[in-house]
Amino acid sequence: MELYVYDHCPYCVRAMMIFGLKNIPVNKHVLLNDDEETPTRLVGKKVVPILVKEDGSVMPESLDIVKYIDTHYGEPILQTTVRPEIEALLAEITSYSNYLLMPRFIKLDVAEFATQRAIDYFTQKKTAYVGDFTQHFNNTPTYLARLTTDLEKLSAFVLGEASLNHRLSLEDILVFPVLRNLTCVKGLRFPTRLEHYIKRLSELSQVDLYTSQAI
Known part of the structure; x- marks a missing residue:
C-alpha cells in the first residue's frame, strides 16, 4: 500500500x-x-x-x-464512540491553534517544505485563510494563555495511559494529531497527564513529535 x-x-x-x-x-x-x-x-x-x-x-x-x-487488517482496535464533550473541546482548540502552528510549520525540518517554492505556496494559501503569519507569531503569549486553559480541561478526560477513554478509540485518532502538532510550540507546557498521553501514543503510533524542533 x-x-x-x-x-x-x-x-x-x-x-x-x-x-x-x-x-x-x-x-x-x-x-x-x-x-x-x-x-x-x-x-x-x-x-x-x-x-x-x-x-x-x-x-x-x-x-x-x-x-x-x-x-x-486484523481485529479492529478502535472504539467508534466520540463523546460530544471531546468534540466540543477539540473544536474550541482548533478554532485558534492554527494561529500558533502555521507560522511555525514552515520553519520545521519536514519534507513538504523542502523547497522555498513549497514554503511560499503554503504561506500564500494559508495567510489568505488565517492572516499574517508574523502577527500571529508575535501574539504567541496570548494564544498560549488561552491554550493552557483548554489543555487543562482536556487533560481531565485522559483515562488511560495512551487513550482518552480506557482503550483506543476514534477520540484518540482525532485528538492526538492536534496535540502532536502543538509540540512544535516552544514554551507550551502540557499538563502532566496529557504530556504522558502524547508521548506514549507517539511511541505506539510511530508518529514522531516535534519537541526537538520547537520554535
Whole structure:
C-alpha cells in the first residue's frame, strides 16, 4: 500500500497513526506542499492523505482510511464512540491553534517544505485563510494563555495511559494529531497527564513529535 501525506497535516497524522498502531507496513510518500499534480492525478483534486490500496484502488479522506485499515487488517482496535464533550473541546482548540502552528510549520525540518517554492505556496494559501503569519507569531503569549486553559480541561478526560477513554478509540485518532502538532510550540507546557498521553501514543503510533524542533 502507498500513503501520500504531509508530515504536519493533522488529517494525515490520523492515517499514519492507524498503520503504526496496528504495525501494518505502508510506503509513505511525503509530497511537497506545492505538488498539485500528484494528488490531482490520483483523486482529481489537491488533497491528502491519499491511500492507494493493495488492489490499486484509491481512497482519500482520513477517517475513511482509518476505518478501512482498522476493519480490514486484523481485529479492529478502535472504539467508534466520540463523546460530544471531546468534540466540543477539540473544536474550541482548533478554532485558534492554527494561529500558533502555521507560522511555525514552515520553519520545521519536514519534507513538504523542502523547497522555498513549497514554503511560499503554503504561506500564500494559508495567510489568505488565517492572516499574517508574523502577527500571529508575535501574539504567541496570548494564544498560549488561552491554550493552557483548554489543555487543562482536556487533560481531565485522559483515562488511560495512551487513550482518552480506557482503550483506543476514534477520540484518540482525532485528538492526538492536534496535540502532536502543538509540540512544535516552544514554551507550551502540557499538563502532566496529557504530556504522558502524547508521548506514549507517539511511541505506539510511530508518529514522531516535534519537541526537538520547537520554535
